[in-house]
Every structure is written in C-alpha cells, then in structure tokens.
Amino acid sequence: MTAVLNPATEEAIAEVPGATVEDADRAIEAARRAFPAWRTVAPPDRARLLRRLAGLVEEHGEELARLETRNVGKPIQDSRGEVAMVAEVFYFYAGAVDKHHGETIPVAAGVDLTFREPLGVVGLIVPWNFPIAIASWKLGPALACGNTVVLKPAELTPLTAIRLAELALDAGLPEGVLNVLPGSGSVVGQRLVEHPDVAKIGFTGSTEVGRSVMAGAAGTIKRVTLELGGKSANVVFADADLEAAAAAAPFAVFGNAGQDCCARSRILVERGAYDRFVQLLVQATTELRVGDPEDDATQMGPLISADQREKVSSYASGTVVFRGNTPADRGFWFPCTLVEARNEDRVAREEVFGPVAALIPFEDEDDAVRIANDTPYGLSGSIWTRDGARALRVARAVEAGVLSVNSNTSVRVSTPFGGFKQSGFGRELGMHALEGYSEVKNVYLATEG
Ligand code: TXE
Numbered sequence: 001m002t003a004v005l006n007p008a009t010e011e012a013i014a015e016v017p018g019a020t021v022e023d024a025d026r027a028i029e030a031a032r033r034a035f036p037a038w039r040t041v042a043p044p045d046r047a048r049l050l051r052r053l054a055g056l057v058e059e060h061g062e063e064l065a066r067l068e069t070r071n072v073g074k075p076i077q078d079s080r081g082e083v084a085m086v087a088e089v090f091y092f093y094a095g096a097v098d099k100h101h102g103e104t105i106p107v108a109a110g111v112d113l114t115f116r117e118p119l120g121v122v123g124l125i126v127p128w129n130f131p132i133a134i135a136s137w138k139l140g141p142a143l144a145c146g147n148t149v150v151l152k153p154a155e156l157t158p159l160t161a162i163r164l165a166e167l168a169l170d171a172g173l174p175e176g177v178l179n180v181l182p183g184s185g186s187v188v189g190q191r192l193v194e195h196p197d198v199a200k201i202g203f204t205g206s207t208e209v210g211r212s213v214m215a216g217a218a219g220t221i222k223r224v225t226l227e228l229g230g231k232s233a234n235v236v237f238a239d240a241d242l243e244a245a246a247a248a249a250p251f252a253v254f255g256n257a258g259q260d261c262c263a264r265s266r267i268l269v270e271r272g273a274y275d276r277f278v279q280l281l282v283q284a285t286t287e288l289r290v291g292d293p294e295d296d297a298t299q300m301g302p303l304i305s306a307d308q309r310e311k312v313s314s315y316a317s318g319t320v321v322f323r324g325n326t327p328a329d330r331g332f333w334f335p336c337t338l339v340e341a342r343n344e345d346r347v348a349r350e351e352v353f354g355p356v357a358a359l360i361p362f363e364d365e366d367d368a369v370r371i372a373n374d375t376p377y378g379l380s381g382s383i384w385t386r387d388g389a390r391a392l393r394v395a396r397a398v399e400a401g402v403l404s405v406n407s408n409t410s411v412r413v414s415t416p417f418g419g420f421k422q423s424g425f426g427r428e429l430g431m432h433a434l435e436g437y438s439e440v441k442n443v444y445l446a447t448e449g
Contacts, residue, residue: 002182004159007073007302008293008331016158019183024150024191027179031121031148032197034176039118039146043098050097050143052171054090057083060167064160068132069293071159073301073332074256076294086136086164088413089429093140100145100434110446116438118146119199119223123192125185125213126161127205128154128304129259129353134227135161137417138202139178141433150179150198152189154205156304158182185209196220202436203227204261207351207377207422225426225436227261227418229351230379233372234264234408235394237365238273240384244406246280249357250288252382252408254336257303258312258355261423262380262402262410266348268368271361278338278359282322285336291327302332303354309334312354315347321359343371351377365390369397378420380410401427 003012019027041049057064064086065079072079102114124138135151142149153161158180165180181188189209192198193216200223203213207228217224234252236245252264269277293301303309309332316323319340326333334354341348341358348358362368372381378400385391391405401419402410411417416432418424426436 002155004071004156005305006070007304010330010332013070014159016162016182018155019181019188021187021191023183024181024188025195027150027181028121028192028195028197030176031150031179034174035118035120035148038148038174038177041146046144046146047094047097049172050090050094050140053168053173054087054094056167056171057087057090057164060163061087064132064163066294067163068160069301071157072128072131073293073304075298075301077296077298078256082130082133085413086132089136089140092413093144096141096431096434097144100431100438107444109448110444113443113445115441115443116145116434117441119437119439120147121198122147122149122200122202122437123195123198124149124151125189125192125201125203125205126151126153128157129256129261131157132160132164134204135164137428137433138204141428142202142437143173143178145434145437147199147437148177148179150181150192152181152183152185152192155182155184189213190216193217193222194219199223200225200437202426207424210424223436225418225428226424227426227428228379228422228424229377230261230263230419230423231266231349231351231375231377232262232264232380232382232400233266233268233398234382235268235362235368235372235384235398236270236273236277237368237383237385237387237390238270239386240273241386241406242273242277242280245384246277247284248408249281250285250336251299253357254285254288254300254355257300257334259304259308259353261351263353264380264382264408265352265357266343266372266375267357267359268362268371269359270368271363274361278321281359282338285322285324285338288324288336290324290333290336300336300355302326303334304332306332308332308354312352312356315350315352315354315356318345318347343374349375365394369394373397373399376422379418379423382408
C-alpha cells in the first residue's frame with residue numbers, strides 16, 4: 001500500500017495498492033481478451049459509449065475536480081477547467097470514430113483501399129502534473145480507434161484515473177477495455193514497455209524516462225509516442241503590447257506551480273523594452289494569488305512533493321529580481337521566483353518544473369530566434385509583437401511543435417500538440433492523435449481476369 005498525499009497539507013488522503021508485475025500481466029491479458037470484441041463494435045455504438053463517458057465526466061465534474069485538487073495541489077478553478085476538457089476530449093473522439101477514413105488510390109488493373117486498423121493493447125503511462133487531462137488525451141484516440149488500454153497513472157497521483165475507470169464501466173464500456181493499474185514506473189511501467197502483447201506505449205513524462213521507454217520498446221518494435229520535457233521561450237519584442245505580455249507571462253510559467261511541460265520558463269525580452277517589461281512583470285507576479293488550492297480565488301498552489309521542492313530550490317539562485325510569498329503552513333510550497341540569467345546558465349537550460357523563470361535580454365530578431373532555439377527541447381513557446389509578418393517569420397523559425405502569437409496558450413482539444421527535438425515525437429489531440437493509435441493497412445484487389 002502506498003499513501004497518497006495532499007501536497008497542500010502533507011496529509012495522507014488515500015492508500016493505494018501498488019501493482020506487481022503479475023498484476024500488470026493480468027491487466028494486459030484482460031485488455032488482450034477484450035480487444036477482438038471492442039474493435040468490432042459498430043462505429044456509432046463505440047461513439048455512443050464515448051459520449052456517455054463524456055457525459056458522466058461532466059456529471060461528476062465537481063467530484064473529479066475536488067479529487068484532482070486534493071491529490072495534485074492545483075487550484076480548484078484549474079482542476080474544473082481540466083475536468084471540463086476531459087469531457088470535451090471524449091466528445092471530440094466520439095465524433096472522430098467515423099471520420100477517420102481510409103482512401104481509395106488509383107492503380108492499374110484493380111482497386112486499392114486503405115484501412116485504419118487498431119493496434120491492439122496499448123500501454124498509456126502518464127505523469128502527475130495533469131493526471132486526468134493527460135490520461136484523456138491518450139484514452140480518447142486510443143479507444144476511438146478500437147484499441148483496448150492499460151493506463152498507468154503516476155505513483156503520486158492515481159486517484160482520478162481510478163475514478164475514471166469506474167465511470168467508464170458505468171458508461172457501458174465492456175470489462176477489460178479500459179484498465180487502470182496504479183504502480184511504480186520501474187515495475188508496472190517497465191512491464192508495459194517490455195510486454196510482447198502491448199503494441200504501443202503512449203508516454204508523457206521526463207525526457208530521461210522517455211529515453212528508457214524508447215530503448216525498452218525496441219525489443220518488441222513497439223510503437224511509441226513521447227511527450228517529454230520542455231524549456232520554452234516566451235519571446236517579447238519591443239513593439240509588443242508590453243502591458244498585455246507582462247500581465248499574461250506569470251500564468252505561462254507559474255501556472256500549475258510551473259509543473260507544466262509547456263511552461264514558458266525562459267522569458268526573452270528585446271533589450272530596448274527590457275527594464276519596462278521587467279517592472280510590469282514583477283508587478284503582475286506580485287498580484288498572483290498563492291494559497292489554499294481549494295479556495296476559488298487561488299491561482300497557484302504548492303509543488304507536488306518534498307522531492308520536487310528540493311529539486312526546484314536548486315535553480316532559484318543567481319540574480320533574483322523577485323521572490324514571492326507562500327503560506328507558512330505545512331505543504332510543499334515554493335515562491336514565484338524571477339531570476340536574470342544567460343541562456344548558458346543551468347536555470348535556462350534544464351526543465352525546472354517549478355515556479356522559477358529565467359529573464360534573458362536579446363538584441364534583435366535573429367538573436368531572439370538563436371536563443372529560443374539554443375536548447376535541446378522543442379515543445380512550445382510564445383511570440384509577442386504587433387508586427388504580423390515578424391510573428392509569422394519567428395513562428396516558422398522557432399524549432400518547437402506548439403507556438404502561440406500574442407497569447408501563451410498551447411493546448412486545444414481540436415489542434416495537434418507535441419514536440420520537436422528532445423521534447424518527443426508524435427502528436428496528441430485533434431485528428432492528428434488518431435495516427436498514433438492506428439496502423440494503415442493497404443489492400444489491393446485485382447479486377448481484371
Ligand atoms: O517523471 P517520470 P517524474 C519532468 C519534470 C519533473 C521530472 C521528474 O522535469 O521534475 O520529469 O518527474 C513512469 N518505465 N516531467 O519523476 O519519472 C512514472 O511512474 C516506464 C516532465 O514524475 O518521467 C510516471 O507514470 N515508466 C513531464 C511517468 O513515467 C516509467 C511530466 C512519468 O514519470 C519508468 C512529468 C520506467 N522505467 C515530469 N519510470 C512533462 N513534460 O509533462 C517512471 N515511469
């Protein structure tokens with residue numbers, strides 16, 4: 001049994017058994033047995049089941065949001081938004097079931113058809129920062145394509161995934177289609193990666209573990225999609241609406257207490273606007289409400305664990321321009337911190353995964369692109385400017401999978417999400433995600449005697 005903690009109070013809120021290798025094998029076997037029937041469910045019926053699941057998530061929205069907030073320490077308003085997104089994801093993929101078409105291709109002496117076949121049993125391994133949301137991004141397309149799944153939540157945050165599996169049964173998904181297996185990465189995760197009956201791993205987590213997932217999958221030529229770390233740049237040009245950019249920037253890096261793969265944790269500012277922007281940013285950060293995650297007004301909660309706090313604190317050094325306050329009570333609190341840095345510094349190179357932002361000045365457009373790309377990661381980023389042509393030029397030049405102009409939002413249910421470089425590969429969300437959970441089959445029929 002593992003105690004599950006509330007990061008805001010350090011109190012145990014549940015005890016969850018850690019699955020063994022034998023449990024993993026049993027879950028994979030249950031998914032394998034459920035696959036033939038699930039793949040042949042008529043498309044409108046599969047869509048109906050996913051819609052019912054979406055409806056149950058909506059009905060239980062407040063319950064799921066409270067559970068997520070207590071387990072992750074994230075502000076309740078964020079949890080409500082994420083749970084609403086989970087329902088939207090299942091509605092989207094319910095609608096996608098019969099819109100993921102094959103083709104007919106002109107060929108000589110016959111007819112050529114393609115089919116989108118499900119892969120079989122897929123293993124989904126998710127992290128603790130957006131537990132139910134990231135689980136849904138993988139479950140939606142996996143189930144819509146006709147796969148069965150074994151989902152492994154992160155050790156620290158299994159509660160909403162366990163509840164979601166119950167709701168899936170209530171929605172009428174057959175036994176064995178969606179299996180949730182709480183347990184450790186090195187036991188259950190590793191077994192999913194190596195098991196010959198698992199056709200694919202959909203993974204979100206650290207680049208380091210992603211690397212080992214990729215290596216482990218090689219043994220059985222498993223398909224993998226990897227959504228890994230980030231070190232995204234928020235690029236602010238002097239011609240931007242500085243007030244708007246500064247007002248938005250704290251949420252882009254301190255949202256979810258910085259535990260976000262899309263965190264714009266490098267804030268690049270054109271030198272001519274640097275002093276003014278920093279002044280505005282400090283003001284905006286001061287106003288961020290840090291405190292009890294269950295309070296509707298809270299905008300930032302604690303970190304996930306004592307270990308994470310220790311890791312994050314190792315980055316909060318150098319020239320600190322601002323350090324915020326935190327509650328004095330128990331809980332894994334860490335203050336919003338702004339540091340001036342060079343792009344070579346550790347705080348600007350490594351994923352902090354906490355509320356620490358590096359402020360870096362740049363000289364001109366070329367310099368901004370050079371610094372933005374001088375990182376092994378390539379997940380996300382923002383460009384703030386009033387010059388539309390420049391916005392597009394820079395967006396094309398930045399090596400990242402998800403960019404926004406005059407905004408810091410990265411994630412929408414209907415649009416592709418994923419990284420370049422060591423931020424991983426494969427795309428989640430939108431119709432693009434279906435590619436990662438199906439295989440193209442080509443069939444040629446001779447029509448001439
Ligand atoms: O991630 P892990 P952790 C980054 C972030 C954070 C750091 C560590 O920088 O500080 O990673 O977090 C499972 N085989 N991100 O330790 O270990 C594990 O059980 C198979 C970025 O939580 O990568 C969990 O379910 N699976 C990130 C999942 O992998 C294994 C989100 C992620 O855990 C495994 C989270 C193994 N050998 C952390 N070892 C993002 N970019 O969103 C572990 N796991």
